[in-house]
Amino acid sequence: MGDKGKWATHPSERLRVRPGFAIEGFDHRSSPGWKGDEGDAVDEMKRRGQDLYDLQEKLFAEAKTAGGTRSVLLVLQGMDTAGKGGIVGHVVGMVNPYGTQVRAFGCPTEEERKHHYLWRIENSLPLPGRIGVFDRSHYEQVLVVRVENLEPPEEWGQHYDEINAFEEKVAASGTAIVKCALMVSPEEQLRRLKDRLDDPSKYWKYNPQDIDKRAAWDQYMEAYQDVFDRCSTDIAPWYAIPADHKWFARLAIAELLTSTLEGLAPQWPPADFDVAEEQTRIGALKG
Numbered sequence: 708m709g710d711k712g713k714w715a716t717h718p719s720e721r722l723r724v725r726p727g728f729a730i731e732g733f734d735h736r737s738s739p740g741w742k743g744d745e746g747d748a749v750d751e752m753k754r755r756g757q758d759l760y761d762l763q764e765k766l767f768a769e770a771k772t773a774g775g776t777r778s779v780l781l782v783l784q785g786m787d788t789a790g791k792g793g794i795v796g797h798v799v800g801m802v803n804p805y806g807t808q809v810r811a812f813g814c815p816t817e818e819e820r821k822h823h824y825l826w827r828i829e830n831s832l833p834l835p836g837r838i839g840v841f842d843r844s845h846y847e848q849v850l851v852v853r854v855e856n857l858e859p860p861e862e863w864g865q866h867y868d869e870i871n872a873f874e875e876k877v878a879a880s881g882t883a884i885v886k887c888a889l890m891v892s893p894e895e896q897l898r899r900l901k902d903r904l905d906d907p908s909k910y911w912k913y914n915p916q917d918i919d920k921r922a923a924w925d926q927y928m929e930a931y932q933d934v935f936d937r938c939s940t941d942i943a944p945w946y947a948i949p950a951d952h953k954w955f956a957r958l959a960i961a962e963l964l965t966s967t968l969e970g971l972a973p974q975w976p977p978a979d980f981d982v983a984e985e986q987t988r989i990g991a992l993k994g
Contacts, residue, residue, distance in 0.1 A: 721740035724946065736895075736952060738949065745954045764803060766837075766968065770835035772976045778832075778839060779833065779837075781799070781960070784843060788903075791889060795809055798957050799840055807837060812843040824848045846934055874942060875940075885946070889948050889956055900918075
């Protein structure tokens with residue numbers, strides 16, 4: 708489960724979506740399981756960030772020189788302004804970029820529409836030794852597609868089982884899947900949208916379509932509830948992350964990612980050369 712630090716209950720237990728979980732009544736401003744404050748979270752992020760960096764380096768080295776086949780996939784879902792980009796920058800940004808792959812999924816391209824919706828997902832899975840990040844994902848097929856009526860129910864209704872089977876195959880290939888839903892409240896989302904319009908440096912983040920999606924908030928929450936009910940599995944569970952406090956969301960996901968890597972326990976690969984001989988050769992060189 709990893710180093711608990713100031714976690715009274717580790718987020719892998721406290722934030723995991725289990726049968727009976729309900730979005731209705733969810734406390735978006737809470738910090739479940741964390742017994743410190745925001746200042747403690749800053750210190751913990753630094754400490755666990757170093758652990759995350761070291762573990763990712765080992766995983767990358769294992770794949771590069773020892774034939775390792777394992778990887779980690781972080782799936783991020785959430786309404787607009789929930790903080791997915793912040794997770795990429797502040798959490799995944801703590802590791803060596805050479806060992807990461809980040810893919811943001813927007814509307815399918817013309818080429819992608821010619822294929823099954825999982826085609827572009829499969830082509831974006833992390834290579835061995837990498838931490839892959841999906842900013843939005845295959846779950847758009849049962850979220851946006853469902854809410855915006857892009858497919859009839861008899862079509863999108865089949866995708867839940869397809870997704871579960873796909874994730875089972877991905878996990879069996881050696882990829883550990885960490886699925887995090889950033890749960891922002893409508894009140895906090897409105898504040899963040901207004902903030903983007905008040906700051907010229909954030910205009911690029913604003914999309915008028917965000918207002919249209921906000922109008923369908925209840926339908927999206929119904930869709931997310933079905934995602935949790937039908938696709939939080941033992942192999943690839945969902946974690947519901949309260950996201951009104953960015954510091955907590957980043958802390959929780961950093962801990963989930965770090966503890967997942969600790970579970971993989973990557974090791975530094977042994978030298979494939981004679982160390983003593985190379986030390987002798989180096990010693991004979993003149994600086």
